[in-house]
Amino acid sequence: MRGFRWPPPPDGGPRTWGPGPGAPRTGRPALPEPETELVATPHGVRLEQLVTGAGDPVTVFAHGLGNGIATTRPFGSGVAGRKVFFQFRGHGRSEAPPGPWSYLDLARDLRAVADLGNATRAFGASLGAGALCRLLAESPERFDRLVFFLPAALDRPRTPAARSRIADLIEAVESGDASAVADVVSAELPPAVRNTPAGWAYLRQRLDHLLRDGLAAGLAALPDQAPLGDRAQLAAVTAPALVLACAGDDLHPVEVAEQLAAALPRATLHVYDRPGVLWSERADLRERISGFLNG
Template structure:
């Protein structure tokens, strides 16, 4: 059996060695990158933003570490109203202020974009879920509905294995070595997806984004920090919440989702039974999020 070339070719599809068909076979095409804008915020950090759709309600989407607008856009595909996607500091074209950052800084970024657009709902993914938790701890009445997908930490730091994987990604991006970045990103893919057309397309998109935009060194300390000092502060949150976790995910322990759903007064918990939710349960996930926000 012929293996695939590493890293992926520029067209995003796998190409095999040796005799046989040589034409690239592409997977699901990545969403085209839309034109974004840089906006000034009250706390002095310019943030990259994309607004899609029209009307009310307004929902803000917050990405995970190393992600961005492209990785959160699929979550809003069936959500009604205006959808606002941001890039946290240190991601994309957003500013990267000097020094180390914490979840309070990320919460300020998220709050600023939400306030500037009048968002009443929020979706947080991984790191974005942590930033959303910190915002809610500070302002428990800020949103009327929130979705927290794959929360990675609450009032305890991330597990050691998660911290190491994030450190490896940051080191690879800093090195500028495409092969090293590809190796670090490949662990995000479920084994069943690796070396498939769709897996290569995803890897190509992530590789292009990370090598083009980089990741700021101020992100390095975040895996050792906690989103909220005390989870009981979230008992005052008034928003209806949908918490989504999954079993067997080293980066997003299932117990964090359970703890978060337990402490939020108006939360519904849904647990998937295996990692790779965006690959294995994509349609169900989209329907679950849009159904909750559109209801």
């Protein structure tokens, strides 16, 4: 049986165990990363951001734990107006003030970037969805439209499986061992993608960012916390919301998405029938997000 291994061959592979094609495999060269900037915030933490597009409306995109600008940019494809992508504290080039941190700290990061960019719409993935919930509990009328992708926690901490995965990722990044980081990150990929050129390209991008920028130790306490004390705090949110989940995703249980959709007065819930929708349902996902935000 062919399995995963790291590092990939220098000619761009992938290579697999056992007999099979062995000729060099080439691919398109990676596009250069766009230039980001560090912005000062009112709460004293400089955050890395990237602004694309032009005009109104303005949408802010909040990423998941251990991810960042590169992994949230695909969600903005097709979204009209200006798009503001940023890195939470402890990610990328954003500063990492002394921890531990809470979802309130993340909500402050999100609010600062949204306010500086005059954003009226917000997208939150996983950890970013939790930070967005925390912000809305304080300011329920802050945004006109909301998208929550794979919410991971609401008024209870994340599952033990999720906490274990995040702890493994932080430990691997701290070790500086590319192979160890690759082993953890590869679990983000559907099995059918893990040993393909697209899968290797994703792994290379993630490893480049994680090993270059690291992950702050202050992030380790977040999986043990819940964004809200009570989901009823979201009852005053008046903006239309789209909640997206995947059946079978142990790190982002459908139950959390269902609870979030029920707590938001004007929410629409869509559940995909399997995980890995960025790979298997990319076009549908893009159309749902852009159609909702552009609507």
